[in-house]
Amino acid sequence: MDEVKLLQKEVSRLVELVASQEEEIKKLQKDAELAIIDSLTGLPNRRAFEKAFDRITSELRRKGGRRTRGSVKSVGLLFVDVNKFKPINDTLGHEAGDKVLVVIAGALKKCFPRESDLVARLGGDEFVVILPRVSEEDLLRLTKKLKSVVKKADYDIGDDFEVTVSVGATLATNQTEAKNLLDRADKAMYKDKSEG
Structure with missing residues (x-):
């Protein structure tokens, strides 16, 4: 009888140990996710973008070099900035600004659904999209589509502000x-912004 009680105690202790380990694993997984996911939009954050950007650009061939199996022929990058975002935040409040960012994140995901595409939030009102295997014509078409989708989206912040984006598109x-x-895309975005 004493052996049975000892075994039951040992089994109970092991069950508690496993349960506490599972909780610790879940906490570590959550922490790891928070390290690469933007908590507001659910998009990958700057850290995740930088890691993916390094990986995908390393798959490009070296200048003058031959393409190798698995290498990527081209990589497009869109740098997206919300126009007049500060006045939205200042006038309507940060909750309205957050709504705008969440809706734009959804528009980006809708416009770039390929598994190989990566949409990320760099911070503030800046987003980037990595587009492997695209042409310059693709970039122009996708930029126009994105601007149209963003302009037509429902932001639920009233009619005082028209939400638009400036986009810088570059190809390597x-x-x-x-x-x-990234620098070229950033400069192209500012050029787009200055041209209205």
Whole structure:
């Protein structure tokens, strides 16, 4: 009888130990997810973007080099910035600004559904999209589509503000071009913003 009680105690202790380990694993998984996911939009954050960007651009061929099996022929990058976001936040409040960011995140996911595409929030009102295997024509078409979807979306913030985005689109076909891809996309976005 004493042996049975000892075994029951041992089994109970093991069950508690396993349960506490499972809770710890869940907590670690949640922490890992929070480290790469933007909590407001549910999109990958800057850290996840940088990791994916490094991986995909490393798959581009070296300038003048041959394509290898599994290499990517081209990578497009869109740098997206919400126009007049500060006045929305200042006038309507941060809750309205957050709504705008969440709706734009949804529009980005809708416009870029391919599994190979990566939509991420860099921070504030800036988003980026990595588009492997696209042409310049694709980038232009997708930029127009994104602007249209964003403009037509329902933001539920009243009629005082029209929500639009400025987009910088760039393409790299080799690792040399990829080194300054983000800077070129950022500059192209500011050019788009200045042109209205």
